[in-house]
Amino acid sequence: MLIENEEPSKGIEISQSYFRGNQLSKECFANTCPSGADIFFDFVSSKSSSNSQNSDSILDINDCTFILYKADNDGGSISILIANQEPSKSIEIKRCEIRSSSSNGVANIGGAIYYNFSPISIKDATTNGKVYALHVVDCKFSSNQVSEYGGSIAVNIGKREPLNPIEITRCTFVGGMSGKNGGHIYYLFNPASTTSTQSNEHTLLINDCSFSTTTGQVLSGNGGSIFIMIQNGEPSKSIEINNCTFTDCFVKGNGAAIYYQFSSTSSTNTKTLLEDSNVYALNIVGCTFTSNVANNNGGAV
Numbered sequence: 001m002l003i004e005n006e007e008p009s010k011g012i013e014i015s016q017s018y019f020r021g022n023q024l025s026k027e028c029f030a031n032t033c034p035s036g037a038d039i040f041f042d043f044v045s046s047k048s049s050s051n052s053q054n055s056d057s058i059l060d061i062n063d064c065t066f067i068l069y070k071a072d073n074d075g076g077s078i079s080i081l082i083a084n085q086e087p088s089k090s091i092e093i094k095r096c097e098i099r100s101s102s103s104n105g106v107a108n109i110g111g112a113i114y115y116n117f118s119p120i121s122i123k124d125a126t127t128n129g130k131v132y133a134l135h136v137v138d139c140k141f142s143s144n145q146v147s148e149y150g151g152s153i154a155v156n157i158g159k160r161e162p163l164n165p166i167e168i169t170r171c172t173f174v175g176g177m178s179g180k181n182g183g184h185i186y187y188l189f190n191p192a193s194t195t196s197t198q199s200n201e202h203t204l205l206i207n208d209c210s211f212s213t214t215t216g217q218v219l220s221g222n223g224g225s226i227f228i229m230i231q232n233g234e235p236s237k238s239i240e241i242n243n244c245t246f247t248d249c250f251v252k253g254n255g256a257a258i259y260y261q262f263s264s265t266s267s268t269n270t271k272t273l274l275e276d277s278n279v280y281a282l283n284i285v286g287c288t289f290t291s292n293v294a295n296n297n298g299g300a301v
Contacts, residue, residue: 007045013060020067038077044084058089066098076107079114090132099142110154111144118158133162143175150186151176157189167205182227183219190231203235212247223259224249230262238280249292256292258301
């Protein structure tokens with residue numbers, strides 16, 4: 001799917017559908033490689049919709065099942081690219097099941113979902129109601145694998161920070177692995193510039209999720225369940241992990257359940273962060289960590 005020129009006032013919905021065994025060619029053309037074996041959403045619109053009342057979401061994927069056989073791409077099942085301007089409406093993935101049925105079903109980045117936010121510009125328009133850059137809710141991820149980053153979900157924030165939050169809520173992650181970092185979720189924050197988000201709450205929220213695997217199974221190099229890297233700039237709002245459970249996560253490196261690394265040399269939002277005492281670089285609240293193992297440091301975090 002390609003959205004260009006002006007953003008449509010109505011949304012796109014994919015519901016109650018079954019995807020099985022769909023594949024992409026491994027070949028790349030003009031430095032562009034295939035992405036999203038089942039669904040590819042490319043948002044390159046340069047103008048926001050002047051009428052958003054007809055739909056709460058620009059893209060709504062709900063009550064679908066994805067069974068991945070083989071993937072040599074980014075985003076084993078779903079790939080979302082925001083390449084020009086941030087949509088004025090939410091991107092929602094709800095009540096879906098995404099699983100790999102083969103040990104050969106290995107994507108490069110984002111075994112189930114790959115979200116790449118790299119817009120040229122950020123709109124100034126204010127939206128009505130709660131809008132999400134990405135909202136994944138009530139989904140189940142099983143045995144998804146990648147050769148590099150994000151066994152189930154990979155998020156790349158490049159060029160600019162989203163105005164709206166990313167939330168992953170009430171999801172279950174079972175099994176799966178990554179060849180490098182982030183056995184289940186990989187989040188890279190690497191924008192050239194940051195802006196204060198419209199949300200007064202958070203930049204990233206992972207809430208009420210459960211993460212588990214077979215005891216002794218290596219999930220990744222670092223961050224058995226969640227890997228967070230702040231590489232450039234600093235988020236204007238908190239990164240929060242609330243009320244989650246982590247069980248039997250095992251990594252070869254550091255952070256059996258959660259790995260957080262701040263490597264930025266430019267904390268561009270220092271003034272904003274100091275003025276708001278409720279903003280945290282990382283805030284972990286009400287989580288349970290059980291029987292997790294790291295070969296190096298951080299048996300849990």
